[in-house]
Each structure stands twice: as structure tokens, then as C-alpha cells.
Amino acid sequence: MSSLIQGCRYFILPLLITALTLFFIQETKSSWQIWDGIIEQLPYWLLSIAALLALQFNRSRLAYLAVLLLAFYLSQHSSAQIFLPLSQYTTEIFIGGTLVIACFGFTKDRGLLSSHGVIRGLGIAIGMGLGFLWLSGLNLYQAEIRTALPFALSQQFQIMLPVYVCSALLISRAIWQANLVNTSILTTLGIWIFYYFQPNTLPLAVLMSSLAVIYLFTILIDSYFLAYRDELTGLASRRALYNLVLSLGRKYSVAMLDIDHFKKFNDTYGHDVGDQVLRLVAAKMARVSGGGKVFRYGGEEFTIVFPRKDADSILDDLEDVRESIEEYRIVLRNDKRKKQNNSQNKAKRNKAKSPATKTVSVTISIGVAERLSGETFDQSMKRADEALYRAKKKGRNQTCL
Numbered sequence: 001m002s003s004l005i006q007g008c009r010y011f012i013l014p015l016l017i018t019a020l021t022l023f024f025i026q027e028t029k030s031s032w033q034i035w036d037g038i039i040e041q042l043p044y045w046l047l048s049i050a051a052l053l054a055l056q057f058n059r060s061r062l063a064y065l066a067v068l069l070l071a072f073y074l075s076q077h078s079s080a081q082i083f084l085p086l087s088q089y090t091t092e093i094f095i096g097g098t099l100v101i102a103c104f105g106f107t108k109d110r111g112l113l114s115s116h117g118v119i120r121g122l123g124i125a126i127g128m129g130l131g132f133l134w135l136s137g138l139n140l141y142q143a144e145i146r147t148a149l150p151f152a153l154s155q156q157f158q159i160m161l162p163v164y165v166c167s168a169l170l171i172s173r174a175i176w177q178a179n180l181v182n183t184s185i186l187t188t189l190g191i192w193i194f195y196y197f198q199p200n201t202l203p204l205a206v207l208m209s210s211l212a213v214i215y216l217f218t219i220l221i222d223s224y225f226l227a228y229r230d231e232l233t234g235l236a237s238r239r240a241l242y243n244l245v246l247s248l249g250r251k252y253s254v255a256m257l258d259i260d261h262f263k264k265f266n267d268t269y270g271h272d273v274g275d276q277v278l279r280l281v282a283a284k285m286a287r288v289s290g291g292g293k294v295f296r297y298g299g300e301e302f303t304i305v306f307p308r309k310d311a312d313s314i315l316d317d318l319e320d321v322r323e324s325i326e327e328y329r330i331v332l333r334n335d336k337r338k339k340q341n342n343s344q345n346k347a348k349r350n351k352a353k354s355p356a357t358k359t360v361s362v363t364i365s366i367g368v369a370e371r372l373s374g375e376t377f378d379q380s381m382k383r384a385d386e387a388l389y390r391a392k393k394k395g396r397n398q399t400c401l
């Protein structure tokens, strides 16, 4: 999957959906305000469920955030005496919360009941403490700051500086490493900032409930990808193939594709380069025409299923894939060779001027079978596998029926 598609799918699209949903909720305020009593209770339930599910699915950062938001909601919603003093420190809590949310964008999901849990707990306390320190430091040293800075910065700008920095860092993080968890953390920061500056636009209960729903969706979609996507190539996995089989009609064709001499390739260039090639080959296969659905069957074997197609009608589509892979020149970075040369002889190296890159190519063999009357999917696959074996026997880099 190209990084552009990944960016749209995991970054722009979720942010757009969230913004539109919040806009819609705000516009329809009059119709749901009668449910105020229920809405006020929703964050307790939704954030608790989100925290529990996040823990269950090892998304500990979302679990932490859900618990922290729950605590924040409780402090704002409850009339208990112990929360009263907090109302004097709104900005400190806002800055501290911003630092904590931003930190979650740069840490990994780790077990809660481990040494990492203790470190995170400490990190949260330090983050909140820094919020207080920042403001008291600014107040204490305002005169010194003014004389030390050559340009005039408004006090409001100085107070909000950590918020600007954290927002910029989290946005770049969510762009460079586009995934749903990073986007959820960025959304949390967005809503956190929105509530601080616009506390009366939408009730806190609605904002907190929306965040809980975002976490739940993130956990659900992430788990789906974990179960049905191959991590290395991004293609659908063998489990997804057997899911598709359940909905396949009586007419279909299936193709088995295998990279030729891949063991030798791995032995020559190393497993890492092998992985790189698997990804590139998978990307070429994913572009197959004719309505083919591509799966990584396992190792260097792939399966393409063509629902409602007979074998003759898909041969051209498969040949296109085979040729595109055969013609593809894969560029390898030659770091190893460069290092070797460095350690040998500088003068020799300069003379040799060995190129920093090298191109390689691979070929694939394909076996095709069309479903025969009364045949199960496994039987069709077996015949496709036999056809693949024939393609290998005949000299590889070809398609056999």
C-alpha cells in the first residue's frame, strides 16, 4: 500500500469523519438536548468500556488515555468537595494534560501491570507537574524573560508555547507514521484543546463520549487488520481467503503464484532484502485486473481468486502480473559493499567507484484452475497448485492451466 493511501486511510479520513460528526452533533443540538440526563452518564460507561477493551487488545496507550479522561470528566462533572480546588488550576491542568497526551504519541503500547506501568504512572505525574511548573516559572521569571528575549512575545503565547510545540510534534508523528492509534491520540489532543478554548460549544459529556467511540473504533478496526492482514506485505491473509470462500458462488477461478528460486535469492542477498522483494512483488500482484482478490497464502506463495470468472478469461490478467514482475528492476542499496570498501583501502575505493546501488529482478510461476462442478474450494486450490508445479517443471516464469 502506498504511503499516500495509508496516509489518507489512517490520518486524513478519520480526522475528517470526526470533524464532520462533531459538526453534525453541534448542528443538531436542539434534538438531542432533551436526553441530557442520559448523555451525562455516557462517558462513564463508554470510557470504561474503551479502557477495558484497549487493555484486552494490548492498546495500553488508549487505555491510559481513557482512564485519564474518565478522571478528568469525573473532576468536572462531580460536585464532590475534593475536586473544588482544581477549578483554580484550569490552565495548569490543560498544559499538563497536553504534555501527557503528546507523550503518549511517542511511546509504545506496553503491559500495564509491569515496570512500564510504573514508569508511565510516573511520566503522567511528571507531565502534570510540568504544567504547574511552566506557569509558575513564567510568573516568577517574567521580568527576566522579557529582558532576555530580543523579540516581544505576548504572555498568552508564552503560556501556550508547550501546546503549539506538542501539537506540531503530534501532527508530524501522525503524518510520518500514519496509523489509527496515532490519529486517535492526535484527535484526543485536538478535542482537549477545543474544549479549553470553546468550553460552551459542545458539552464535555459529548466530547468525552465521542473520544470513547473513536477509541472503540480504533481497537475494532486495528484488531480486524491484525487478524485478516498480512503484516509484511499488507495483503489480505490466508484467514481472510477462507472468509471469502464462505461467500464465493459456484463459478470462480483460482490462481496460485510462487516466486521462482526464492531460497537462492534469500541466500544470496539476505532475508531482509528477501522481505523487501516480497513487499514489492505483493504490490505488483495487488494491481491485478479482472476483479482478482489477492492473498498472501504463506511464505513466498500467493493466491488470487477471481469470483464469477472462468480460467480462459483471466489468463491475460495473470500474464500482465507475471510480466510486470519480470520487468521490474528492484533497486537494492549496497551499504554492505560500501562498508567493506571503506575498511579495505581508501585509494582503491576511490578508483573502483563501486556503485551505491544494484538492481535485481525476480520472476514468478503461476498455476490456474477453474472450479469444476461439485468441487470444493480446497479441491480447486489443489488443482491450481498442481498447475503451478507444472509451470515450475516447464522452466518457471510462466502460467499453466
Ligand SMILES: Nc1nc2c(ncn2[C@@H]2O[C@H](COP(=O)(O)OP(=O)(O)OP(=O)(O)O)[C@@H](O)[C@H]2O)c(=O)[nH]1
Binding pocket: 232, 258, 259, 260, 261, 262, 263, 264, 266, 270, 271, 272, 273, 274, 275, 278, 298, 299, 300, 392, 396
Ligand atoms: N525473506 C523471506 N523469505 C521467506 C519468507 N517466507 C518464506 N521465505 C523463503 O522462501 C524460500 C522458499 O524456498 P523454496 O520453497 O525451496 O522454493 P524456491 O527456492 O522459491 O524454489 P522454487 O519455488 O522451486 O522456484 C525459503 O528460503 C524461505 O525461507 C519471508 O517472509 N521472507
